Amino acid sequence: MSVYSQLYEGKAKILYATEDPEVLLADFKDDATAFNAQKRGSIINKGKINCSISSQLFQQLEIYGIKTHYIDSPHPHQMRVKAVKILPLEVVVRNIAAGSLCQQTGLSVGTVLKQPLVEFYYKNDQLGDPLLTRDRLFLLELATPEQVDVIHNLALQVNEFLRDFWQQCGITLVDFKLEFGLDSQQQILLADEISPDTCRLWNIAEADPNRRVMDKDRFRRDLGNVENAYQEVLQRVLKAVESKT
Numbered sequence: 480m481s482v483y484s485q486l487y488e489g490k491a492k493i494l495y496a497t498e499d500p501e502v503l504l505a506d507f508k509d510d511a512t513a514f515n516a517q518k519r520g521s522i523i524n525k526g527k528i529n530c531s532i533s534s535q536l537f538q539q540l541e542i543y544g545i546k547t548h549y550i551d552s553p554h555p556h557q558m559r560v561k562a563v564k565i566l567p568l569e570v571v572v573r574n575i576a577a578g579s580l581c582q583q584t585g586l587s588v589g590t591v592l593k594q595p596l597v598e599f600y601y602k603n604d605q606l607g608d609p610l611l612t613r614d615r616l617f618l619l620e621l622a623t624p625e626q627v628d629v630i631h632n633l634a635l636q637v638n639e640f641l642r643d644f645w646q647q648c649g650i651t652l653v654d655f656k657l658e659f660g661l662d663s664q665q666q667i668l669l670a671d672e673i674s675p676d677t678c679r680l681w682n683i684a685e686a687d688p689n690r691r692v693m694d695k696d697r698f699r700r701d702l703g704n705v706e707n708a709y710q711e712v713l714q715r716v717l718k719a720v721e722s723k724t
């Protein structure tokens with residue numbers, strides 16, 4: 480394999496150029512950060528696990544009719560993706576109150592929302608990814624009104640699919656974050672990753688508020704057994720995909 484040039488290093492992934500300008504290689508790292516990288520650590524095998532989970536979910540979402548940047552996974556911790564220009568938005572969908580929603584509104588953790596809540600955050604580490612209003616999003620020209628409508632709709636469709644999928648895994652999908660990009664035809668593709676780093680996942684079989692956590696909150700809140708939880712999520716995803724074929 481030729482040595483590709485590194486384009487970008489993020490907190491969880493390194494992006495490389497390939498011989499095809501339309502294709503990038505994403506290498507998933509074991510590094511873990513939280514609270515805008517104020518907390519740093521590493522989760523053994525996280526790169527492989529998150530790349531494998533994301534690959535399975537992107538393939539399932541494609542079957543469901545959602546266009547994603549996923550091409551294939553040549554190695555457990557590497558994904559070939561379509562080159563896109565990432566929109567500087569973090570799109571969060573919530574089904575159950577947790578995390579910053581509880582901190583900022585006073586809602587109790589675990590409150591079931593009457594309908595999914597879609598929120599847009601400004602993807603900007605220096606500013607700490609602040610929550611946007613619609614008007615601020617347009618003020619900063621982060622996306623056009625048409626793009627925002629398409630993304631809002633896609634986020635809800637992804638939620639419909641993922642809620643059902645995680646349920647088949649015995650997992651409640653509390654909330655998650657998506658990123659979108661524009662391809663060379665200005666088409667909006669679902670990008671980045673979908674993994675225990677970017678979703679809150681609660682084990683349906685566990686009532687205990689700490690024991691049920693199967694996502695990065697184990698790392699954020701020092702709950703222990705982080706790698707085991709990620710491994711367990713991967714095993715359940717593989718089983719659910721296998722049962723569909």
Ligand code: TMP
Pocket residue numbers: 571577578579580608654655656676677678679
């Ligand atoms: P929050 O409750 O901290 O706003 O997080 C909402 C969801 O977004 C949760 O599933 C974790 C995910 N998330 C990321 O993927 N990256 C981030 O930088 C943050 C803050 C949250």
